Amino acid sequence: MKLPKYLILSLLHCLIITSTLSKCPQSYPCRNLTLKFPFTDIRNPECGLFMVDGCNSTHGLPRIQLEAQGLRYDLLQLSENNMSVRYSQLQKLFKEGTYFLLRLPKYPFSSLTIASPHINLLSCNNPHFGGNPCNCSQIPLNLFCVNLTAPKETRDSSECSMIQVPINTEPNQCSKIHLNQLNPEFTLEFNVSHDCYQCHRRGGQCFRNWINDFYCKEGSSRLVLILAISGGGLLFILCLLISYMIWLLKKRVGTGYIRSSNISFDTSKSDINGGSSFFGIPIFPYTELEAATNNFDPSRELGDGGFGTVYYGKLLDGREVAIKRLYEQNCRRVEQFMNEIEILTGLRHPNLVCLYGCTSRRSRELLLVYEYVSNGTVADHLHGERAEAAPLTWPIRMRIAIETATALAYLHKSDIIHRDVKTDNILLDENFHVKVADFGLSRLFPYDASHISTVPGGTPGYIDPEYHMCYQVTDKSDVYSFGVVLVELISSMPAVDVSRQIHEINLANFALTRIQRGAFDELVDPSLGYNLDAQVTGVTTSVAEIAFRCLQLEKEMRPSMAEVLAFLKDISN
Structure with a gap:
């Protein structure tokens, strides 16, 4: 029997996978940089502490996230204990009052400080602590200067959080800051604990548990090698069997759909630019979408998420659209791209955003084209830019809760878990009807499974604690996140606010x-x-009592989404 070329390539791919199970590389090439521990390529998150993305991209700079779902900084330069980074939207953070996002994360095994000129500020919600607020042009007035005005009890208070703000030059007077003094390019000094370095040298991984304590996950090198070799051999055999079965199936059915894992390939339809459709949706030429967004003009930016930036656009046929531009075209992004397409093409619901089409997987960039929903997000109306102008009335909030629950119940009935339910992903049209969006993290849920094991994804403040601890996601994970949304609707408070008491x-x-x-x-x-x-x-x-049931730590104690919807309808009636 002569094996086809694609089967031989798939077997070689399996060999490559099994050969990488034993240990992490000592270094990674990344554009003009060389990544070494504690840095790692985002495709190998287990090999370091700080993830760098975009090393293989042909445009832009490599980007680094200092914590999961945190700000993405452009990585300019690396040295032994320093990294130079840039965050071009720094002034925007202060204008919007979201400056607390700049707060550097604290780890039990490493520390981060700004080494270039900066000023230390305290963000406090309780002015009775004393001290004078900083005289900050266009900056909210709940900031206190640490070294001049804030008393020691303020600095030690759990109700205040420290923020290091990079500036152009050393300040003469802490109490005078202006937006034009903020420096988007700055140097961060990092130090990794001796315990973590030793853990890494022994082949282990540095972790933090749910109470933020350090621990080293490791085993004897001999055991790791044995497991790697045996696991690699089993994986190779499994790949061989799967590849052979796919070959037989292809031989029997000719062209058609071949599904493997979470990615599907339609071999009967073209997915190149100018082709008719992909997964049953139209393919747009990259040049048309580039023109629709005026070459991705920053003034047309609608939002910036964990996977890509969304732009407003207008197609040649006059339709207004929202175009999601994924950050880098690597294997992970392609999987998210295809995952979102596969899920949305099988769904039809008035409270789910509609996917109009996409670019080819072989296109210059991965772009998804959605219907444009004009009235912003629920987050905007509750505690964002639109909140003060026209606060949402209670009947509208109740309708938002019911329509969002309706959409999630429909997803769960379709064996789909959203995994990133939050008010930023609930869009509103001009009549304040709901459109649930952003399915990049969603997963098809096998009907006979009790859970899906996966690396925790989602947004801080909304993540199911049991999922975060056990790496097992169920439909009850969405229920927990929806409980947070309910609390936001009745309180108008954000899901995460560092100005509140620490617990x-x-x-x-x-x-x-x-x-x-x-x-x-x-x-x-x-x-x-x-x-x-x-x-x-x-x-x-x-409604608060329903939210209380959704937020139970044990998933068995939470109601299903269908039950939550029934409760909300009863209350509304």
């Missing part, structure tokens, strides 16, 4: 403590008329 930074914890002691007046947004309107008081209290 209540996550809105879920804040809500649970208030609901448990019946302090609903501390949770519900006063503008809704709580304790002034009997009907609003009763309904918001009932």
